[in-house]
Amino acid sequence: MITAERKPLEEIIECIRPYDRILLVGCNECVTVCAAGGRKEVGLLASALRMAFMKEGRTLEITELTLERQCDPEYVEELVTMIDAADAVLSMACGCGVQEVARRYKNKPVYPAVNTKFMGASVSQGVWAERCQGCGDCILGLTGGICPVARCSKRLLNGPCGGSTSGKCEISDDVECAWQLIWDRMKELGIQDRYEEVMVAKDWRTSRDGGPRKIVREDLA
Amino acid sequence: MKTESVLEKVLTSGQLAVTSECGPPRGALPDKVREKAAMLKGYVDGINVTDNQTAMVRMSSLAACIIIREMGLDPILQMVTRDRNRLAMQSDIIGAYAFGINTMLCLSGDHPKFGDHPMAANVYDLDSVQLIQTVKQMREEGIFQGGDKILNPPQMFIGAAANPFADPFELRVARLAKKINAGVDFVQTQCIYNLDKFEKWMEGICDRGLDKKVYIMPGITPMKSAGMARYMKNRVPGMDVPDEVVKRMAGVPKEKQAQEGVDIAVESIERLKNVKGVHGFHIMAIEWEQIVPEIVKRSGLYPRPEL
Numbered sequence: 136m137i138t139a140e141r142k143p144l145e146e147i148i149e150c151i152r153p154y155d156r157i158l159l160v161g162c163n164e165c166v167t168v169c170a171a172g173g174r175k176e177v178g179l180l181a182s183a184l185r186m187a188f189m190k191e192g193r194t195l196e197i198t199e200l201t202l203e204r205q206c207d208p209e210y211v212e213e214l215v216t217m218i219d220a221a222d223a224v225l226s227m228a229c230g231c232g233v234q235e236v237a238r239r240y241k242n243k244p245v246y247p248a249v250n251t252k253f254m255g256a257s258v259s260q261g262v263w264a265e266r267c268q269g270c271g272d273c274i275l276g277l278t279g280g281i282c283p284v285a286r287c288s289k290r291l292l293n294g295p296c297g298g299s300t301s302g303k304c305e306i307s308d309d310v311e312c313a314w315q316l317i318w319d320r321m322k323e324l325g326i327q328d329r330y331e332e333v334m335v336a337k338d339w340r341t342s343r344d345g346g347p348r349k350i351v352r353e354d355l356a
Numbered sequence: 357m358k359t360e361s362v363l364e365k366v367l368t369s370g371q372l373a374v375t376s377e378c379g380p381p382r383g384a385l386p387d388k389v390r391e392k393a394a395m396l397k398g399y400v401d402g403i404n405v406t407d408n409q410t411a412m413v414r415m416s417s418l419a420a421c422i423i424i425r426e427m428g429l430d431p432i433l434q435m436v437t438r439d440r441n442r443l444a445m446q447s448d449i450i451g452a453y454a455f456g457i458n459t460m461l462c463l464s465g466d467h468p469k470f471g472d473h474p475m476a477a478n479v480y481d482l483d484s485v486q487l488i489q490t491v492k493q494m495r496e497e498g499i500f501q502g503g504d505k506i507l508n509p510p511q512m513f514i515g516a517a518a519n520p521f522a523d524p525f526e527l528r529v530a531r532l533a534k535k536i537n538a539g540v541d542f543v544q545t546q547c548i549y550n551l552d553k554f555e556k557w558m559e560g561i562c563d564r565g566l567d568k569k570v571y572i573m574p575g576i577t578p579m580k581s582a583g584m585a586r587y588m589k590n591r592v593p594g595m596d597v598p599d600e601v602v603k604r605m606a607g608v609p610k611e612k613q614a615q616e617g618v619d620i621a622v623e624s625i626e627r628l629k630n631v632k633g634v635h636g637f638h639i640m641a642i643e644w645e646q647i648v649p650e651i652v653k654r655s656g657l658y659p660r661p662e663l
């Protein structure tokens with residue numbers, strides 16, 4: 136899923152300071168799962184903002200709404216009845232959701248209330264970690280199911296580098312060395328002999344380097 | 357002979373080669389480069405010029421290599437894949453060769469986190485193994501990584517680094533094998549203080565016959581003080597400094613520690629000279645270039661062969 140974290144309250148307040156009426160929109164998908172921008176977080180942020188404005192002697196009118204999926208035009212359409220009553224939209228969805236609102240409601244300012252972080256998985260209660268960079272040409276089949284592009288700090292395709300120490304990455308004791316994990320898994324699978332095959336330079340065109348990407352499915356279009 | 361490299365000539369002649377290192381200055385100070393290189397003149401077969409070492413901005417390796425080349429010496433262009441993509445790296449390789457620089461070292465480089473621009477984008481378009489492959493292809497097939505023909509392709513003698521002490525240890529021989537598969541000609545290692553472990557690594561290399569495919573030059577760094585020994589032991593990732601070495605350094609009075617460090621370096625060279633598969637030494641005296649001649653002389657590696 137896509138993970139996100141709420142921005143600091145002060146930063147959000149600065150964004151919406153010029154407005155009196157805010158439409159605060161959450162999303163029921165990824166940001167709900169990672170507890171950054173679902174219904175609950177929308178409620179919490181709304182009260183925090185009201186309080187902060189009250190302290191400044193102002194009243195902030197906030198309409199709260201959590202859409203099923205903010206990156207989907209069908210659901211973003213639901214805002215149509217309330218958009219005119221707001222001076223600005225504050226979105227708690229990932230960057231995709233924020234942009235979908237901006238695309239649909241052309242003359243309404245929209246501000247992100249979260250920082251979209253990465254595509255990751257849940258590691259334990261309250262902990263998420265990066266797993267995929269969407270390189271567009273998946274090589275997990277060659278690396279024992281562990282992604283060096285997303286999980287090696289230098290995205291080495293022929294790691295590990297000389298800084299790998301006791302299973303940890305040279306950048307921090309908190310980061311596992313992806314290549315230690317790959318090697319352990321290769322051993323587990325009995326495919327160690329594949330390690331010495333050189334992984335050739337990657338074609339990054341399928342990744343962000345090839346320009347903004349798009350999928351067109353003729354069969355569905 | 358694959359190239360015009362002096363290092364290649366010495367290595368293929370079967371004599372022990374010697375290289376050393378020069379870190380370019382953190383500013384436009386060409387005389388600093390000249391000063392450091394001049395200290396090494398006549399004592400080494402090649403001078404590695406580091407490329408934004410420890411992820412700190414310095415004069416470019418290419419520019420410093422040109423300065424050294426113009427002194428009539430033999431620079432080794434170090435290139436990390438951290439800062440530039442494959443276009444930039446290949447154009448620098450051509451540029452270097454156009455100035456008569458014919459030996460290089462392909463590295464992945466330290467993560468920007470360790471340097472003075474931790475906020476910088478981390479490129480890694482290629483990794484060190486893929487850079488080796490690219491330089492080899494430029495030399496042997498005369499084509500760019502992208503496939504187009506090169507006019508007067510650069511003939512580079514290709515080096516890489518190896519760290520016998522990084523984890524997982526069981527992969528350290530395999531990783532060298534991978535660099536050999538990619539086309540590396542010589543390897544300079546991480547500083548060796550744990551000689552037993554280094555010898556074990558070399559055994560693994562010789563058992564697989566890899567010593568016949570690549571020239572291995574152990575890295576030797578004289579320590580200036582017990583403090584430096586402790587710092588290297590505890591702070592530098594992938595460095596293995598045994599307790600005995602720290603103790604030995606700490607066991608002599610402060611003013612004699614530098615001499616002790618040099619003694620250790622010379623003794624290490626003497627011992628490693630006899631290890632099968634060792635073809636020379638890479639003496640990295642960090643900000644202490646003036647000590648290199650003494651180490652080379654005392655190790656019986658002086659004078660350097662005239663080839």
Ligand code: SF4
Nearest residue numbers: 267268270273274282
């Ligand atoms: S190889 Fe590419 S697509 Fe596959 S997990 Fe890694 S980044 Fe994602």
Ligand code: SF4
Nearest residue numbers: 287296304305312313
């Ligand atoms: S220590 Fe491991 S994860 Fe970190 S950069 Fe090196 S190979 Fe990649």
